[in-house]
Amino acid sequence: MNIAAPVFALLALLLAGPAPALLARAKWPFRAPRAAIVLWQAIALGAVLSAFGSGLAIASQLLVPGPNGRPTTSPTREIDVLGLPLWTVYIVVFALTVLVGARLSFAMLRVAVQTRRRRARHRMLVDLLDRGHRPELARPTNIRVLDAAEPIAYCLPGLRQRVVLSEGTFANLDDSEIKAVLTHERSHLRARHDLVLEMFTAVNEAFPRFVRSGSALGSVALLIELLADDSAVKVTGPRPLARALIACSGSAAPVGALAAGGPSTLIRIQRLSGPGADIKIAIAAYLTSAAILVVPTIAVAVPWLVELNRLFQA
Numbered sequence: 001m002n003i004a005a006p007v008f009a010l011l012a013l014l015l016a017g018p019a020p021a022l023l024a025r026a027k028w029p030f031r032a033p034r035a036a037i038v039l040w041q042a043i044a045l046g047a048v049l050s051a052f053g054s055g056l057a058i059a060s061q062l063l064v065p066g067p068n069g070r071p072t073t074s075p076t077r078e079i080d081v082l083g084l085p086l087w088t089v090y091i092v093v094f095a096l097t098v099l100v101g102a103r104l105s106f107a108m109l110r111v112a113v114q115t116r117r118r119r120a121r122h123r124m125l126v127d128l129l130d131r132g133h134r135p136e137l138a139r140p141t142n143i144r145v146l147d148a149a150e151p152i153a154y155c156l157p158g159l160r161q162r163v164v165l166s167e168g169t170f171a172n173l174d175d176s177e178i179k180a181v182l183t184h185e186r187s188h189l190r191a192r193h194d195l196v197l198e199m200f201t202a203v204n205e206a207f208p209r210f211v212r213s214g215s216a217l218g219s220v221a222l223l224i225e226l227l228a229d230d231s232a233v234k235v236t237g238p239r240p241l242a243r244a245l246i247a248c249s250g251s252a253a254p255v256g257a258l259a260a261g262g263p264s265t266l267i268r269i270q271r272l273s274g275p276g277a278d279i280k281i282a283i284a285a286y287l288t289s290a291a292i293l294v295v296p297t298i299a300v301a302v303p304w305l306v307e308l309n310r311l312f313q314a
Contacts, residue, residue, distance in 0.1 A: 005061070008054035009093075011296055015047035024215035028285075030271050031278045033226040035285035037196065040220050042289035044203045048104065050296065055097025058090050104206035111202045115194075115256045119156050122254050126156075126164050134170060143182075145170075153244075153260040154253035155185040157194035164257075172247050176240040180232040181248070181260050184241070187231035188258040193224040222264050229268055230277075238272040245269055 020043060023029070029036030062078050079087045126144040134145055143163045146152060151173065152166035163185045170178065188194070200217045232241045245265050253259035 005054050005057035005093075008050045008057055008296070012047050012050035012054060015043050015050060015292070019043050020216045020219075024219045028278075028281050029219070029223060030226065030267075031275060032282035032285055033223040033230070035282035035289075037220060037223050037227070039285045039289045039292075040200070040216060040223070041196070042292045044200060044216065046292045046296070048100075048203065048206075049293075051097055051100050053296075055094050055101075058094045058097070061090055062087070062094075100206060104202060107205040108198075108202040111198050111205070115198060116158065118254065118256045119158055122257070123156050123158075123160060123162055126162060131167065150251055151247045151261075152251040152253075153181045153185060153248050154251075154257040155188050156257050157189055157192060161189045163189070166251075169248070173244055174240075176236050177244040177247070180236040180241040181244045183232040183235045184228045184244075184260050185258070187228040188224070191224075191227065193227070193258060194256070196224060197221060222267070224258075225262075225264060225268060226271065228258075229272070233272070242269050242272050 020040075023036075023039065023043070061082070075087075082090070126146065129146055130144040131147055132145070134143075141163075142161050143165060146164060146166045148166040149168045149171070150166060151169045151171075152164065153169055154164050156162040156164065163182065165178075165181070169181065173181065197217070197220065200220050204217050229241060229245075245261060245268060248259070248261035249265040251259060251261045253262070
C-alpha cells in the first residue's frame with residue numbers, strides 16, 4: 001500500500017502535464033481523429049482517477065491500528081504512530097486531492113450552466129432574426145438564416161438544436177458546398193461533440209495551473225472539427241468542403257457554438273489532400289487508451305484494495 005500513493009501521484013502528474021503536451025505535438029491524430037479523441041479522454045480520466053487514487057491511498061495510511069488492533073481515525077494516535085511531519089504531509093496531500101475533486105465538480109457544473117445559458121440567449125436571438133425558409137432547403141428545419149453578407153455557418157447544440165447560416169453563405173456557396181456545410185454542422189449535433197469539449201474545459205479548470213496542460217482543449221477542439229469534416233467528405237467529397245471552409249474561414253461563432261470555419265481552416269484543408277485514415281494507428285491509440293485506464297488499476301489499485309480489506313478485517 002505504501003507504494004500506491006506515490007505511483008498514483010506520479011501518474012496523475014504525468015497525465016496532467018507531459019503526456020498532453022507530447023500528444024498535442026503529434027501529427028498522427030490527423031489520420032485517426034476519433035481514436036485520438038478517445039486517447040485524450042483516457043488521459044484526462046486517468047489523470048483524475050490517479051489523483052483520487054493517490055488521495056485514497058494516502059488516506060489509508062492514516063488508518064493506523066488502535067489499541068484493539070482495529071483501524072483508528074484518532075489524530076493523536078496517528079501522530080504517535082506516523083510522527084508529526086509525515087502525518088502533516090499525508091493530511092496536506094489528501095486535502096489537495098479533495099480540493100481537486102471539489103474544483104472538478106464545481107467546474108463541470110459551472111461550465112455546463114454558463115454554456116447552456118449562453119446558447120439559450122443566442123438561440124432566442126437567432127430565432128428572432130431568422131429571415132425565414134430558403135428555397136434551397138427541402139423543408140422547414142432547425143436552420144436559421146441571418147441577414148449578413150459574410151458567409152457564416154455554425155451550430156448551437158443542445159435539446160433545441162439550431163444550425164445558423166447567413167444570406168452570404170447562400171450567395172457565395174453553391175449547392176454542394178452548402179450541403180457540405182450542413183453535413184458538417186449536423187455531424188456536430190448528432191455526435192454531441194459539445195459534451196466532449198465541456199468535459200475537457202472542466203478538467204482544464206479543475207487542475208492547478210502548474211500541473212495542467214492547456215494543449216488538451218485546443219487539440220480536442222481541432223479533432224472534433226476533423227471528425228465533422230470526415231462526415232461531410234463522405235457525402236460531398238473533399239472539394240466542396242474545402243471551398244466551403246475557405247469561404248467561411250473568416251466567420252466567427254459565439255461561445256458555446258461549433259463553427260464550420262475558424263483559425264484551424266488551413267490545417268483542415270491541408271488534411272483533405274493528405275493521406276487518409278490509418279486503421280493501424282487507430283488500433284494502437286485504442287489499445288493505449290485501454291492501457292492507461294486498465295494497467296494502473298490492476299497493477300496498483302487492486303493490491304491496494306486487497307491490503308485495505310485485510311486491514312479492516314484484522
